[in-house]
Amino acid sequence: DIVMTQAPLSVSVTPGESASISCRSSKSLLHSNGITYVYWYLQKPGKSPQLLIYRMSNLASGVPDRFSGSGSETDFTLKISRVEAEDVGIYYCGQLLENPLTFGSGTKLEIK
Amino acid sequence: EVQLQQSGPEVGRPGSSVKISCKASGYTFTDYVMNWVKQSPGQGLEWIGWIDPEYGSTDYAEKFKKKATLTADTSSNTAYIQLSSLTSEDTATYFCARPGYPAYWGQGVMVTVSS
Numbered sequence: 276d277i278v279m280t281q282a283p284l285s286v287s288v289t290p291g292e293s294a295s296i297s298c299r300s301s302k303s304l305l306h307s308n309g310i311t312y313v314y315w316y317l318q319k320p321g322k323s324p325q326l327l328i329y330r331m332s333n334l335a336s337g338v339p340d341r342f343s344g345s346g347s348e349t350d351f352t353l354k355i356s357r358v359e360a361e362d363v364g365i366y367y368c369g370q371l372l373e374n375p376l377t378f379g380s381g382t383k384l385e386i387k
Numbered sequence: 388e389v390q391l392q393q394s395g396p397e398v399g400r401p402g403s404s405v406k407i408s409c410k411a412s413g414y415t416f417t418d419y420v421m422n423w424v425k426q427s428p429g430q431g432l433e434w435i436g437w438i439d440p441e442y443g444s445t446d447y448a449e450k451f452k453k454k455a456t457l458t459a460d461t462s463s464n465t466a467y468i469q470l471s472s473l474t475s476e477d478t479a480t481y482f483c484a485r486p487g488y489p490a491y492w493g494q495g496v497m498v499t500v501s502s
Contacts (some may be wrong), residue, residue: 279481314486316432323482324432335488367432371487375448376422376434 281379298368303348312372390411408482410452415466417441
C-alpha cells in the first residue's frame with residue numbers, strides 16, 4: 276500500500292498570512308500518462324471532505340485561487356495564501372493512483 | 388446536480404450487521420465506480436473499497452475483506468455497504484464517494500455499535 280505522510284499535524288495561522296502543508300508518498304504518484312494522482316481535501320467540522328486540488332496542481336471548481344498545489348513525484352505541497360477564517364478544518368492529501376486508495380493523517384488548520 | 392444521498396444513522400448490537408445505502412442522482416450511475424470510506428471518531432479517512440455498478444465487480448482494502456460487502460442496484464441507482472460481525476471498532480462514519488474530479492461525497496452515516 277502507498278503510505279501518505281503529512282506534516283505538520285496542526286498549524287495555527289493569523290488571518291491574511293500564508294500556510295503550507297506537506298505530503299509525501301512512499302511511491303511515485305506519477306502515472307505513465309503524465310498525470311500525478313495526488314489530491315487535496317478539506318474537511319470542515321461536521322462535514323464531508325471537499326476537493327480542493329486534483330492531480331497535484333489543478334484547482335477544483337469553486338475553490339478560491341488562494342489555494343494552490345505543487346510537487347514532484349513523491350513530495351507535494353498545499354499552499355494557502357491569505358488565510359481566512361473559513362479555511363479552518365482538517366486538510367488531507369490522498370492518492371488515487373492505485374487501490375487501495377490511501378490518505379494522509381490530516382493537518383488541522385486553526386486561526387490565531 | 389450530482390448528489391449522493393445516504394441513509395440515516397444506525398445503531399447495531401455487537402455481532403450483528405448493518406446495511407447502509409447511498410442513492411446517486413444527477414449522473415449515469417453505471418458510468419462511475421462508487422467508493423466507500425470510513426472515518427472513525429476523531430480519526431482520518433480510510434478507504435474500504437469500491438464497486439463498479441455496471442458489472443458488480445468490487446475491490447476491497449485487505450482490512451475490510453471480511454468486514455464489508457459492497458453491492459449496487461442499478462434499477463434504483465443505489466449503492467450499499469453491509470458491515471458484518473459488528474464490534475466497537477466499527478463505530479464510525481461511513482461515506483460513499485466519488486473522490487476524483489469532479490468529486491462528490493455523501494453526507495456520511497454514523498454507525499454506532501452498542502449493546
